[in-house]
Amino acid sequence: MRIRCRSEIAALALICLAACKPGEKAAAPLEPVGEAKMALEQAACEKRGGAWILAESGTRLCATRTRDGGKACHTKSDCAGACLARSMTCAPMIPLTGCNEIVTSAGLRVTECVQ
Template identity: 40%
Template sequence: MGVFARLNMVALAAIVALAACVPSDDTSQTQDYGLAGYNPAAAAQAEQSCLARGGQYAVGGIAGLKVCFERPKDAGKSCSKSTDCDSQCLARSKSCAPVTPLFGCNAILDSSGREVTLCVD
């Protein structure tokens, strides 16, 4: 067998081998992006979920990531300790926080009614 015939056979074998690497059109399989747990649609899904709950999807915190800001059911309600609120009990106004999450450093009342500073970034 000549050199060119051998090269043709090697090329043909390579083509057959590469053809086996083509993904199938079976949509029942989940797409693998190479990173465990990575979902490129996660941000859009999180935003849709947030808006459906009546929240506002916006940038928050030092990292500048988008988060869902929501108004708690008890926003503005009078409180004397953290357990009086679904969110945080603000120390200065003694009222439940108007938004969650509450970024920055805030004086809040803990579960015993003591004033503490909570910093969330």
């Protein structure tokens, strides 16, 4: 019985060793967080032609100009961004910050707040 136990342990050890693959790549580096991530996001934003802005809430975000800013609209589906309810024109940038009255794709006038 003792021999059988040792052989089972030896077989288990061989199986464990066989699972190890020499030359296997190390784990991928961790994603950046905090200031490092913000710096990467800011660089990507500016590379796309956006502006890194500070929203009213203190959050930083990427604002980009829309291709149809100022064009007349009836619903959101007429615009790349929002359809502004007061002027019935497409918003000049994405995202709009603060509270703005917009027209939805269904034609409803709503107040949208982005802090």
